[in-house]
Amino acid sequence: MNDKFSQLYQKVVMEHARTPHNFGELEDFTASGEGDNPMCGDSFKVYVKVVDGVIAEAAFTGAGCAVSKSSASVMTEQVKGKSVDDIKTVYEKFQEVVNGEVAPEDADEKLGDLLAFAGIAEFPVRIQCATLAWEALMEALD
Amino acid sequence: MFDHKEFRKQFPILNRTVNGSKLIYFDNAATMQKPKVVTDFLVDFYQSSYSNIHRSVHTLSHESTQLYENTRQKVAEFINAPLPKRGTPQNIVFTSGTTDSVNLLANSWGEQNVKAGDEIILSVSEHHSNLIPWQMLAKRKGAVLRFVSICDDGELNYEQFETLFSDKTVLVAISLMSNVLGVVNDGKRIVDFAHAKGVPVFFDAAQAVVHSKIDVQQLDCDFLAFSAHKLYGPTGVGVLYGKTELLNKMPPWKGGGEMINVVSLNDFSAAPSPFRFEAGTPNIAGVVAFGKTLDFLNEYKGITEYETELTNYLVNRLRELNEVEIFSGNNTVGIVAFSVADIHPHDLTHFLDQEGIAARAGHHCAQPLLSFFEVNSLNRVSVSAYNTKDEVDSFIEALKKALEFFAR
Numbered sequence: 001m002n003d004k005f006s007q008l009y010q011k012v013v014m015e016h017a018r019t020p021h022n023f024g025e026l027e028d029f030t031a032s033g034e035g036d037n038p039m040c041g042d043s044f045k046v047y048v049k050v051v052d053g054v055i056a057e058a059a060f061t062g063a064g065c066a067v068s069k070s071s072a073s074v075m076t077e078q079v080k081g082k083s084v085d086d087i088k089t090v091y092e093k094f095q096e097v098v099n100g101e102v103a104p105e106d107a108d109e110k111l112g113d114l115l116a117f118a119g120i121a122e123f124p125v126r127i128q129c130a131t132l133a134w135e136a137l138m139e140a141l142d
Numbered sequence: 143m144f145d146h147k148e149f150r151k152q153f154p155i156l157n158r159t160v161n162g163s164k165l166i167y168f169d170n171a172a173t174m175q176k177p178k179v180v181t182d183f184l185v186d187f188y189q190s191s192y193s194n195i196h197r198s199v200h201t202l203s204h205e206s207t208q209l210y211e212n213t214r215q216k217v218a219e220f221i222n223a224p225l226p227k228r229g230t231p232q233n234i235v236f237t238s239g240t241t242d243s244v245n246l247l248a249n250s251w252g253e254q255n256v257k258a259g260d261e262i263i264l265s266v267s268e269h270h271s272n273l274i275p276w277q278m279l280a281k282r283k284g285a286v287l288r289f290v291s292i293c294d295d296g297e298l299n300y301e302q303f304e305t306l307f308s309d310k311t312v313l314v315a316i317s318l319m320s321n322v323l324g325v326v327n328d329g330k331r332i333v334d335f336a337h338a339k340g341v342p343v344f345f346d347a348a349q350a351v352v353h354s355k356i357d358v359q360q361l362d363c364d365f366l367a368f369s370a371h372k373l374y375g376p377t378g379v380g381v382l383y384g385k386t387e388l389l390n391k392m393p394p395w396k397g398g399g400e401m402i403n404v405v406s407l408n409d410f411s412a413a414p415s416p417f418r419f420e421a422g423t424p425n426i427a428g429v430v431a432f433g434k435t436l437d438f439l440n441e442y443k444g445i446t447e448y449e450t451e452l453t454n455y456l457v458n459r460l461r462e463l464n465e466v467e468i469f470s471g472n473n474t475v476g477i478v479a480f481s482v483a484d485i486h487p488h489d490l491t492h493f494l495d496q497e498g499i500a501a502r503a504g505h506h507c508a509q510p511l512l513s514f515f516e517v518n519s520l521n522r523v524s525v526s527a528y529n530t531k532d533e534v535d536s537f538i539e540a541l542k543k544a545l546e547f548f549a550r
């Protein structure tokens with residue numbers, strides 16, 4: 001398979017897709033949001049527990065492709081312990097990377113595993129796969 | 143005997159490469175590629191005969207009008223619609239596509255004939271275009287939609303269908319062939335039962351017209367629709383067939399030029415069918431090129447047999463793979479829906495695209511059907527007469543590669 005495709009489906013992505021972290025409904029969530037992609041039928045619900053403006057817990061349910069599922073998994077890991085304002089900044093930076101506006105090597109290191117999704121910029125039709133869970137999160141935080 | 147090699151040669155696009163591999167176009171149910179005679183004809187028509195139709199006495203207008211009306215005749219012959227002794231077949235209305243045809247029917251026939259409490263029978267496997275217009279009508283009128291279920295093999299549940307009728311039933315609107323499962327419905331059985339109850343029948347033949355011979359007189363359906371682009375023809379052209387006496391009772395839906403007899407400042411009288419439903423300048427070049435498409439298709443015999451054989455081959459090869467679950471039943475032509483264990487359809491079709499194979503993933507504009515199967519997304523490959531067994535073999539090899547890739 002060609003490099004760009006293999007880059008997209010790299011180890012981190014495949015691992016999170018196969019065994020997603022934080023998969024399941026939160027028992028005591030304070031907010032939730034939904035993200036649907038009508039083009040492919042992918043659909044996720046994201047739950048957060050916000051305490052004093054900080055995300056204490058995050059989880060998700062739903063179904064989708066490897067990219068959307070692993071993105072949801074990585075996202076829920078990354079947002080824990082961050083303030084709602086910080087998360088909005090992270091999302092902005094993440095969008096810059098997946099849209100190919102900022103090269104992964106120039107991106108903020110704090111994005112961590114989120115940078116695994118940089119390869120999606122090569123496949124514009126799939127960018128929404130990487131951002132679907134984020135849309136649901138933003139709805140929850142609004 | 144169908145000469146598939148000769149047929150394939152007529153489609154220049156099939157020689158291109160995609161992502162470094164030779165294109166394998168397996169998304170025919172979405173739309174079909176066009177033969178060179180049709181695309182050449184479009185250019186030629188614009189360069190030599192083009193003019194507006196029905197409006198002027200000059201020679202160009204006469205030529206365009208004749209080509210346009212000849213196509214109406216060809217469409218009527220293609221689906222064996224009754225022909226008038228002379229003049230234009232009133233039972234063939236040109237629209238912009240199947241979707242437009244259904245909207246015409248729902249807004250014209252529906253507006254006139256459906257009232258609060260009335261019931262319309264559809265099936266759970268309808269394409270959204272034969273669902274949403276009826277939902278909109280039902281909401282407007284306070285009417286009720288009732289749904290025929292399907293059996294495990296994707297066949298309509300005919301027994302349950304018969305139980306859906308009541309004295310409130312005013313219409314049956316069902317696809318002759320599902321765009322997801324490729325299952326061919328028994329149109330005659332549907333019409334016979336509905337007519338015995340005095341209920342008219344509309345068939346969405348967008349897929350059926352491609353893979354089977356449509357004979358509206360034998361079916362005795364009241365209305366039927368399809369799109370030219372799914373049948374090797376240009377985009378933006380569709381057909382609504384209706385029994386002439388029914389069409390002439392229906393009010394116009396869109397108003398404008400061409401659809402009138404007499405107009406005063408405050409009133410108009412509508413022209414007879416089909417003109418009352420063709421307001422404004424239609425897709426003249428598209429319609430005329432569709433006529434050329436039908437000429438082209440008429441030159442080939444045995445297309446359906448070839449497609450059936452190819453589909454069977456495809457299904458059998460897919461069955462060799464334990465990871466594959468096929469959702470289409472046995473009675474399918476052209477279209478096969480399937481899932482692959484542990485690979486989401488979106489990931490798989492993206493992988494296949496890297497190998498030059500155009501397939502499709504998603505809900506295929508039939509979300510209720512996928513809910514019925516309790517899945518969010520399915521893979522669909524759809525073949526046509528220009529596809530080959532070699533392409534099926536390449537597709538199976540790519541599928542095996544994908545299984546390896548995603549098992550890393």
Ligand SMILES: Cc1ncc(COP(=O)(O)O)c(C=O)c1O
Pocket residue numbers: 171172239240241242269271272317319320321346347348349369507
């Ligand atoms: C069964 C069926 N009905 C209706 C349609 C809608 O056709 P169009 O988009 O050409 O209006 C399609 C196209 O996908 C179809 O497969």
